[in-house]
Amino acid sequence: MSVTVQQSCTLEPGIPKSAGASEAATVPSPRSPAEQGVEPRGGPAAGPVVPPGRKRIAKELVHLHDEASVLVVDWVRRGPAEFTLTVEWPASAAGARPDPELAAHTLRQCGLAISHAEFGVPLDHQSLLRKLDFSIAPTARPEGNDPLLLSVDLRCSPENARDARGHGCEAMDFTVRAGARTIIRARSLATWISPGVYRRLRGAHLSPRWGDWEIPAPVAPSAVGRSRAGEVVLAATGAPDRWLLRNDPDNKEMFDHPVDHVPGLGLFTAACQAARAARTAASAGDLPAGTVDVTMAYSRYVEFDAPCFLETTETAGTAETAFAAESVEVTGVQEGEVAFRIGLRRGAGSLTD
Structure with missing residues (x-):
């Protein structure tokens, strides 16, 4: 699981968020469609007209x-x-x-x-x-x-x-x-x-000693589509379809700030690298080309005090399949339990409205 996406639509809409005890942020009041150059509801589904480089939200x-x-x-x-x-x-x-x-x-x-x-x-x-x-x-x-x-x-x-x-x-x-x-x-x-x-829910895992764990050596950056070793989140295990997760606190792509477990999108980064590594080992190159379908399912937290292994299974399409599907499924396992499954699959074609 991760500290990630979603809303609660059961709450009354339009109430500004509460600031945390240690930090406050100004919540922008939503502007009307006319103020932002957007057609009102029922009109064309165009986005707001905003100059590139505009200041982002808090x-x-x-x-x-x-x-x-x-x-x-x-x-x-x-x-x-x-x-x-x-x-x-x-x-x-x-x-x-x-x-x-x-x-x-x-x-x-x-x-x-x-x-x-x-x-x-x-x-x-x-x-x-x-x-x-x-x-x-x-x-x-x-x-x-x-x-x-x-x-x-x-x-x-x-x-x-x-x-x-x-x-x-x-x-x-x-x-x-x-x-x-x-x-x-x-x-x-x-x-x-x-x-x-x-x-x-988190109990003893709520306050880990940040960075107080072993960080194994990374695989070659080129094997996972990266240019620097500091961006690599996988270590070799000796098996061609199995990798060890590297939780490097200095990797800001994985960890924007200290957390009590590995974030879900950090695990997705690791899964994408594992998929690239598997395809590189098979001389297949990068992730599946064309329209890409992604599935993520999280069932357990990934902790810092035990090794987490990523295992890949790849399926190549054949001439008999409807659209020559290719897929890579990455399973994250920690202490013998499946923590997440992430799949990347080539789809049938471009998206349509």
Whole structure:
């Protein structure tokens, strides 16, 4: 699980979020569609017209300490539980196909921002990601590799209003567009819990001695699509389809700030690297090409006091399959228990509206 995505649509909409005891953030009041240059509800599904390089929303809204990592620029409300957000991807991230890791972070930030600012979820509540599934279609590279503005339509809906522990459990549906072209569709399911419940849930794992664990040597950066050893989150085990998770506190992609368990999107980064490493070992290259379908399911926390292994299973399509599917499934195992399963699969074609 992770400190990640979602909202509670059971709360009264429009209540500003509460600031945490140790930090406060200014919550931007949602502006009307007319103020942001957006057609009102029922009109064209275009995003707000915002100049590239505009200041982002408060980093506290998306659970980050690094302002440079904030992607969300602004949003408007289109209905009781429907919103359109504007996201800006930096020039260095704009490419012929959105990177699955960037896509996941985009969805996470949109969900968190709306949860806190529009549905009143306090900053000190924990969001536990249970599932995140999305499809990515190829998109054209912007001319000159400029920053890319995206429009994200988000619809919130309760799903199983209370889970087995009595916590709110909510769903979100996302449609991400670059201009008029849909490039990502997604659905997430997560749970919000209060600080008191979280303390009881985490018990002795709540306050690990940050960084007080062994960090094994990384695999070659080229094997996982990276340029520096500090970006590698896998260590070799001697088996071609099994890796050990490296929890390097200096890796800001994995850890924006100290946490009590490995974040879900950090585990997704590790899964993507494992998928690349498996395909490199098989001389197959990078992640599956074309439209990519991603599935994430989290069932347990990944702790810092025990090794976590990532195991890959790859399936190649054949001429007999309907669309020559290729897939890589990554399973995370800690102390003999499955903690997460993440799949990357080549889909049938580009997304359509």
